[in-house]
Amino acid sequence: ILLSEITNRFLVRIDDFEVQLKNIVGKLQRNNNKNKLDQIFQYRQKLITSKSLLIPMEELINAIEETFLNEVVKTLEFNRVRLRIKRAMTLVQHYQEEMETLLHLEEAISSYRGNEIMKTLTVITTIFTPVMALGALWGMNFKHMPELEWKFGYLGSLILIFVSTIAIYFYLKFRGWTGGILKERKKKSLF
Structure with a gap:
């Protein structure tokens, strides 16, 4: 019964954590920056702490079952606490996977943005380059x-600078090397 009540408190904390996790996902979609990454790591630390507290309870349930065998397995309280611990561990593992996905997403977005820059x-x-080279030469x-x-x-020099600059631009565009850098970023896009 005591274990059941302790586990119930963990389940309430996990529900609170779920709300926080949904908020951070929404914030990441709207504005992705260093502070959001810091929040993700703080939430990840909370999950690790919760899991480290649940593991001894899971071990205790296994020890109780091993010690008392059929006597305890038939009781309502034991089955309830076993199911609560199992549910709490499942939720923690699920949210850990979600946090890892968020971190990988953040890493991919940062890498993509760095490459685009x-x-x-x-x-x-x-x-x-033609403008700078010709300016340096004539200077x-x-x-x-x-x-x-x-x-x-x-x-003639102005025409040469203009033509060489336009020629390089169209060469880069023709080769596909400008990519999407000259296009406007969509408001809801993470990239």
């Missing part, structure tokens, strides 16, 4: 720079 920086750097102070004497040298 690196891809974006690479594409931007590649697209603006030098050499004595003999024939294009400075040309009548349409300034216009």
Whole structure:
């Protein structure tokens, strides 16, 4: 009877935990950041603590059954506590799996976002390389720079910069290397 009441308290705590877990999943869908990851680890710690407290109770039930055999197995209280402990352990294991899934999801989202950031920086750097290279070249102070004497040298350099930048952009787009970085992010998307 005492074990049954203790286990019942665990079941109430697990129900509270379920509500917290549903809240964190909803928050992750709306806004994914470092604080949410910290909350996931705190909830994971609560689960580990609950499981470590339930394991001795499960062991005690097995010891009682081993000691008293058929006498105790027939009692209503023993069967009730055995079922409560079994239910609590099942719930804890289920929520542990859900927490691991959340952590893997968080890891995948972070990895994807990091890759997209690196891809974006690479594409931007590649697209603006002609502008920077030609600007650096014409910023030098050499004595003999024939294009400075040309009548349409300034216009020609602007056209060269513009055409080379557009050519690189379309080459990257044609090869599929820009991916979705130039498209707007959907509001409900985790990515």
